[in-house]
Amino acid sequence: MNHPSVSLHYAIMRYLKCSEVGLSLFFVFFLTTWAPGPASCEGDRPPNFVIIFADDLGYGDLGCYGHPTLRTPNLDRMAAEGMRFTDFYSAAPVCTPSRAALMTGRLPVRSGMCSDTRRVLFPDSAGGIPESEVTLAEGLKQKGYTTGCVGKWHLGHLPQFLPTRNGFDFYFGIPYSNDMDHLDSGPNGEARSLNPKVENFNVPLMRNEEIIQRPADQTHLTQRYTEEAIGFIKKNKEKPFFLYMPHTFPHIPLFASEDFLGKSPRGLYGDAVEEVDWSVGQVLDTLKNEGLAENTLVFFTSDNGPWLIMKETGGSAGLLRDGKGSTWEGGMREPGIAWWPGKVKGGELCRGMSSTMDLYTTCLTIAGAEIPTDRVIDGVDMSPLLFQTGPSNRDEYFYYRGQTLYAVRKGPFKAHYITRPAYGRGEAEPHDPPILYHLGIDPSESIEMNDRFPEVLKEIEKAKKAHLETVEEVESQLEKRIEP
């Protein structure tokens, strides 16, 4: 929906700020041709982008998504001033592949950043994001963006895979998950005890390519990320910038600073999420205070669903089924909030389908940068949703677990070819014919609809076949290990 009165209001507000333009001429121009969209009165300067990525946050974990005890006033305000998405997806139900998809605009099966046997990168991994991939940061560099990554990378910790070698001018954060490098690690390096004591972990904290602290003081990690993010924004405000801020929390082990520890009604999980929420508020306030709000698109989401087997230290998928590690909706559908005062209308709820991969295509499109044409890009431009100019460019979604396609969504219908509950909850089960659900009538995937919509599976089968024809086998980066 296009709201002319609101558009006009913003147009006039913007007009009043544009002193370098011939006023009368500009006013006539604006009133006759202005439409919602990424056009900017700052001449050729494209907007800034800030992508804030939580870790293991569930669909039901924010106040504005219905959680009763987790207090997220800053994200709720971001949604009230911006657009909240009901059907926003990550491209994988776990960390590394999900992040790879966001950075490349491609399903992880195309970049090799997934595996059926080793679900993410570990400290002994020899692989990482291939040099041939064009990251979002690299894409934006074409248009002169300054690029920063503050937070958990998890696309390879060896030098050639670090953010600084993949399009980022600046990096501050930890290279993999905060439960890795555990002093009592399991066979894959994952934590066996979740006692959140700093001394139990040996995770390095890096600035650019140097380790500056080891073990990282996880208690103050969200605070330090926030300081670095604010510093990056202030330092680079004169030119277009891209800030990618993948938070370490609420991935376990959970930590929170003194200001948040023991404060949330939701317990330690709430403490960690509430500190991330605070951090989001700090970033938005900085953008406002620096006069950048109307020229910055901020998007908040999470890498995958809640880690349900962790019980109270894992999150909630709300009414969605299952969580992290599964291709049920709870594993891959995420909170998604867009904020761009004057461009993205406030208080809107968007039900169009979209994904982290679409952020890639959308940011490059808005920036006027080139999108690679020598490979398959899975992201689509979500501008029609953001600016309410039309329906979503996306009508299909492909749910992979590792390298295997588990489910396909087309419109409101979703067919599960294989189901498998979240990690630790059960084994894979193939379905022939696939189980069909209607996510509109039944967002919780509880009522099989095969008999009711007999024609739909054929359509989905066709979409699946067409999709699989575009997928070529590539070497998995996640299965390579450093020689001992």
Added chain:
Amino acid sequence: MNHPSVSLHYAIMRYLKCSEVGLSLFFVFFLTTWAPGPASCEGDRPPNFVIIFADDLGYGDLGCYGHPTLRTPNLDRMAAEGMRFTDFYSAAPVCTPSRAALMTGRLPVRSGMCSDTRRVLFPDSAGGIPESEVTLAEGLKQKGYTTGCVGKWHLGHLPQFLPTRNGFDFYFGIPYSNDMDHLDSGPNGEARSLNPKVENFNVPLMRNEEIIQRPADQTHLTQRYTEEAIGFIKKNKEKPFFLYMPHTFPHIPLFASEDFLGKSPRGLYGDAVEEVDWSVGQVLDTLKNEGLAENTLVFFTSDNGPWLIMKETGGSAGLLRDGKGSTWEGGMREPGIAWWPGKVKGGELCRGMSSTMDLYTTCLTIAGAEIPTDRVIDGVDMSPLLFQTGPSNRDEYFYYRGQTLYAVRKGPFKAHYITRPAYGRGEAEPHDPPILYHLGIDPSESIEMNDRFPEVLKEIEKAKKAHLETVEEVESQLEKRIEP
């Protein structure tokens, strides 16, 4: 939290409208003594009250409570302009007792409006709300209110139990549930088939004490309720009024008018809820257009949780456990939205505990009416929550199923003495010691906390004992049947 700048803003807005008051004097008075609360510049005229009650709507069924496909823009806007409650309870997990509690401010076990053997009133019931009860309508009549009830009553269909004999000047609606008087009824008169065809039901539609249509045309019921409600407001706008609007839907069988049928992505259930949402918007718009918004408290909630065994024609409790008929949170915790422009601050989320019985006490208190002192009243004044002047007056909640106390909440802790899943899903199971949950850390009641908080059960046991000492045995109204 009290926000002086917002308060001042409202104060000035109100000031500009009060031409009958000496302006200068009033301005000085207002700036020095004004505080949020029910004081009104209309002199002694107390505010209007509108209570809108959905039927079987679940905690997770509104957009503003996180539902992804149910479109409730009017209720979402009501929440954005008003206050949304996270911990608002009905007093029973089924219809008749829940409504009795709202109308009397008392647990149904005190009025006899519940039973362990017959859960609600049926067309063959001889009982109803006892004459000795002081309904909210009767209480407000003390202060000269005009009172109207538009919708499903379900507190007795024999003449002496009708709204018009219980404090309401006006009644329009159906006397019991819309699945009763079914042409193929079960042993209690309930529907066996849920095929939503008008001709399958014989439910009477009444105006005051007359049946004006039988069977009621359920397809247009929400529309007719809305017309009658708007008519009531317009007709009575010169004097304080109380409008009680208990909708028939989304109780099954589900109906929706041509404007809504087949339109919702959530299916027929969504059609019915979206029409109720539309109706709420019509009522709020009428209040605004008639200049009554700033002198009217509107509260929206539901009688009990979603009817889960009905699958897609039942609602969702979101992340809460179980639904209608159970004393798990999903059975009794409801969406709750307060709206009173200029008095209840907009866009607020309230986490204080409150209940339908508190609406009774709150409305009477704000109106300056007397609250009965010759009996136990379970409702407390929720003004501190509405006007953000302090914490909730309620720290305990008693969850009854029929005449039996199943669970007790104290602060964030809830102890289940007996559990029983929603109707049709299993039998009652007593627990000694009771199972303890922490609703802050674990709102889904999935993690037993008995070992972790060993002292809490003693406190709850004390509260339970003190409560039970106030409960006297009374005759059940629900077990009386009309002699054949």
